[in-house]
Amino acid sequence: MGTALITGATSGLGEEFAWQLAARKHDLVLVARRENALHNLAERLHAIAGIRAEVLVADLSTPEGCAAVARRIDAPATTHTPPIGLLVNNAGFGLGKPFPDNDLEAEIKGLDVMVRAVMILSHHAAQTMRARGRGAILNVASVASRTGAGTYSAHKAWVVAFTEGLSEELRGTGVTATAVCPGPVRTAFFENAGVDMDRIPSPLIADAEEVVSETLDALRLGKVLVTPTPVYKAAMAAMKLMPRSLLRKVMRSMPHL
Ligand SMILES: NC(=O)c1ccc[n+]([C@@H]2O[C@H](COP(=O)([O-])OP(=O)(O)OC[C@H]3O[C@@H](n4cnc5c(N)ncnc54)[C@H](OP(=O)(O)O)[C@@H]3O)[C@@H](O)[C@H]2O)c1
Secondary structure (H helix, E strand, O other): OOEEEEEOOOOHHHHHHHHHHHHOOOOEEEEEOOHHHHHHHHHHHHHHHOOOEEEEEOOOOOHHHHHHHHHHHHOOOOOOOOOEEEEEEOOOOOOOOOHHHOOHHHHHHHHHHHHHHHHHHHHHHHHHHHHHOOEEEEEEOOHHHHOOOHHHHHHHHHHHHHHHHHHHHOOOOOEEEEEEOOOOEOOOHHHHOOOOHHHOOHHHOEOHHHHHHHHHHHHHOOOOEEOOOHHHHHHHHHHHHOOHHHHHHHHOOOOOO
16 A cells, blocks of 8 residues: 555544554655654654655645645655555544534535545545555544434435445545544544533444554555444444434434534
């Protein structure tokens, strides 16, 4: 897979993807908004795992931020800009409020980062990887993709449907597309969304390490959809069978993402 570009690399799942890919000797391009955190991570990855980690500061809610990352994906291969073999569209956040109560601006930012940026970066990656005849695109969705609970859930449903379609459109090209649907994971996600994580029973919260490890195994096998951890595999299966009206009722007692 060569060099991997990870969005949202400064914390949580993105940082864990960085460490596990570095342990497998992939060079990295780390993308997020917090410049100091990116440089700090790049230095530690280099010192501990011996890999090369580029820093690309970009706000993916803006056209300029997306364009800067797209330029890196399209960059002609040189020793300073090795080709991107794996794109991990991971950046994202919970909105934490029902749609009618939230600022429209915040809602649009969520759409821009979790849908628009994913579409733009996937388009650049699909074209450049297809031209090279190899590569992989990994999109981070969520079990929320099935819950029909608010715009976060809608964005992640888009990611799943988009990735499934893309995987078919890339069939036979040497490029794969995979969507991962984690359940709740111990990261800064809930705090950033203003959601009290204590409302979720702790056995139902996964560690980033196991989620990422299972995801990378599935990616290597070229799987299209992966739901890490046995409890959320079962939950996804149950949600597929459950009448939508019942699922909506169950979701009323869950924290809003
Ligand atoms: N944690 C969970 O329970 C869970 C479950 C299912 C799916 N997910 C998904 O997993 C992904 C990673 O979330 P996480 O749990 O690791 O949360 P996290 O720890 O809060 O990390 C989110 C990452 O996204 C980056 N980011 C946010 N807004 C951005 C923007 N405008 N431009 C560029 N980067 C931005 C942040 O970096 P900067 O602040 O430095 O920009 C940070 O690195 C998200 O897509 C999330 O929806 C999470």
